[in-house]
Amino acid sequence: MPGRSSSSVKIYWLDSQRVMEKLKAVARQMRASHPEIEQVLLFGSLARGEAAPGSDADLLVILSSSTQPFLERIPRYLPVGLPVGVDVFPYTREEIDRMLAEGNLFIRQATREGIALA
Template sequence: MRRKSSLSVEDIWPEYRERIEALEDIARFIVQSNPNVRRVLLFGSMARGTAGRRSDADVAIILKEDHRRPPDRIPEFLRYFIEAPMPVDVLVYT
C-alpha cells in the first residue's frame, strides 16, 4: 500500500517561505500606510501551502469604506506588489 508523503511545500520548494515573508512585509506596509485598510488576506494555493514555483499569490484587501466600484480600487493597491517575487492577483473589498 502506498503511503502519503510527509513532505511539505517548503521541503520541495525552499523559496516558498521567502515568498510568504515578502508578502507579509508588503501586507504590513499597506496596513501601516493606509488607515482605510482593515485587513490584507492571502488566499488560494499560496495560503493553503499547495502552490508551485509558477503559482501566483491571491490577495484580498478589505477596506473600511470606499465608494468606488471594486475594479476601480485595484490599481491603488496593485502598485504595492510590483516588486513581489511572484505575480499577484489583488481583489479589493469593503
C-alpha cells in the first residue's frame, strides 16, 4: 500500500549569497522608483549571518517623508520576486529618530545591525 505524500515544501539549504544579490538589486530598484526612499537596510537573521531555511528578509526602509500612516505604507514598499519572504518596515527618518530617542529596542537593533542594501 503506497504511503501518503506530504504536500508541504521542505527547504534544506539557503543560498545566502544569491539572496543577498537579489535583495541588493531589488533595493536599488525600490530607490529608483521611489525617490522618497533614503536607504534600505537589511536586519535580522540574514544580516547577522544566522539565516536558516525558511528565514525571511527584514527590511527597514528609511523614508525622507510620508503622509500615509505606517500600516498603509507597507504595500507600497513591499518588494516582490524575491527567493525569500520579506517583512518591510517603512519608517520616516523623523519617526526613526523619535523612536531611537525614546529607547525603542526594535529600531535600535535594526539600525545597529542593519546592512545597507541601497
